[in-house]
Amino acid sequence: MPDGPAPDRPADAGTPASAVPPHYVGHRERLRQRFSAVGPEAIADYELMELVLFPLIPQKDLKPLAKQLIAEFGSFAEVIGAPEARLARVKGIGPKVALNLKILHAAAKRLARGAVLKRPVLSSWSAVIDYCRAAMAFEEKEQFRILFLDKKNAVIADEVQQTGTVDHTPVYPREVVKRALELSATALILVHNHPSGDPTPSRADVTMTKQIVDVAGPLGIAVHDHIIIGRDGHASLKGLRLM
Template sequence: MASDEHDERGFFGERPPSPIKREAAQEKPHYLGHRERLRERFSAAGGDNLADYELLELLLFRLIPRSDTKPAAKALLARFGTLAEVLGAPVNLLQEVKGVGPAVALDLKVITAAARRMARGEISGREVLSSWNQVLDYCRAAMAFEEREHFRILFLDKKNVLIADEVQQTGTVDHTPVYPREVIKRALELSATAIILVHNHPSGDPTPSRADIDMTKTIIDIAKPLGISVHDHIIIGKNGFASMKGLLLI
């Protein structure tokens, strides 16, 4: 019996390693060098000098650690158009892209939420009218790629500092029910002295409709006697934005 055990140990101990396994251990995946070069470019020049697909690749490096991320990045952009649209896409549509599973889709939405929080931080506690570009950036980040209409209100104090940012209503692809008296009621509850109305057009075209204009004028008429100013009504679309005040509609 002892002899058999010795023979068995010797048999397995003396077997030479498989040439195929040894070769596989020595050969590094081709994408590792590409990842390192892309990281070096980002470190040296920042994200502004990278194409959308390269920046998306960098995001996917951590989400898909053991695979070439370039095909997934290009497939996402081919499906949705831009990096902003990729990050704004819903989870179910992201998962329809080859190489993007539930975990990756969810992680992309976490990145989106962080970007929106950062954009909101740019206007929190500041005099909003002097930070108008940041307000527009935040509204675009928060709403431009939503699949349904959202009606948002920015509530301001007497110094025009943001005190609350709320989505009051969510509607369909082309309509959101807005109740002017509820808008003013909420402004009074928050002791707001001014508001900015914001909603999105999922169609992409931010042109105000007749209903948008009429609703805004109704809110202004109710707000004015109560000492509440309506600074603007901004409409956000994938292709830009429209300011009713800038268009002299209010």
Template sequence: MGFDFEEAGPARIHYHGHRDRLRSRFREAGADALADYELLELALFSALPRRDTKPIAKALLATFGSLGEVLAASPTRLKEIDGVGDAVILQLKLMRAFAERLGRHEVRSRQVLGSWSTLLDYCRTAMAFEDREQFRILFLDKKNALIADEVQQRGTVDHTPVYPREVMRRALELSATALILVHNHPSGDPSPSRADIQMTKTLIDVGKPLGVTVHDHIIIGRDGHASFRGMGLM
């Protein structure tokens, strides 16, 4: 387990100039001028004001593989990294919350079907690195604007129970006329399973007499995404 602690005296002086240089590079050249580990160590300055954050940032990326996976990692796993304690975990979870909130705002401010890349970016941020399946529904109005974005179910590493009647009941409560279904595959492979295909067909059939259209079912994985409509599965 890692701990947050502060170093005192001469031992901590060596990284002061590095912090100033890193801040200056970010201010003058922007995020594109910094490597992922540098952005991460910069973000951890406030959580660890008296500790060198570079080795922690590099260890996090080496362990989890990417910034997205670092932000999505569970507190239990994060604490396995030396130097990671409650302050670092809070900072990382706050960063993820900002990213999700920003993505949700971008989706809400546009017609969903007219901003597909924005939708995919949001779904990837929210779901790609989860270690359990979750089934999310985007409820749309007649103009295909977003009414609500809700996680209906959370499941195991390879299964999420979906109840079509509950989905449609919620759609009618919200006066939604269309849905986009989204779920993640923690394995990383977004290829749909037979169960995914059958569940989607059932939802389409249940929604049709109620005037609720299923526009698409998107599966999000670490390695990309799969669109049922794009694959000709609906």
């Protein structure tokens, strides 16, 4: 007996429309199989977005929505890093799906953080950068984060000390050093983000870093670097010889 029509092909004449599976059913399975066969690096951002949305939004063609999200926010990482309220306002997303995307973002940050905590950061610098980008690159307000290190340069604490506006975060050098002493930290890595996307250090960034170095140094606390995170990359004040 001949097989019936494939799920992704038009039904033969006379076949009731209700008996024909929607075209996206076959598409979902093919995309899952391709992901399994070729791996995530060969999958476009909008396709990865589709895969994430499949279990959240059943019985719907999600390719247009996935492409819309990537076009509106810029990339897969920027979609899941976007504020929950902004995601919920996208037609077809809503509060429930927006919350699930933020859960995915939290999981990504936790995974990146696990590659950093209690490990010597100076020998795993790329993991530090990956974690900082996952945690801060797509925030809409400036955050000032500190990685506190022990004598072996392993991270013993990771804290957001201040959250500011879109272009400024108040930082108090004595509070930074006070917290380092409370944690018995012997070194620091300073990190903050530029919501504008451009990680180029400002004059204020350089001045603030010098103030922290001047307060921390006499107490035996080293400042290894000040990293600025942006959507377009990162900048190291040490690498730029600005500290």
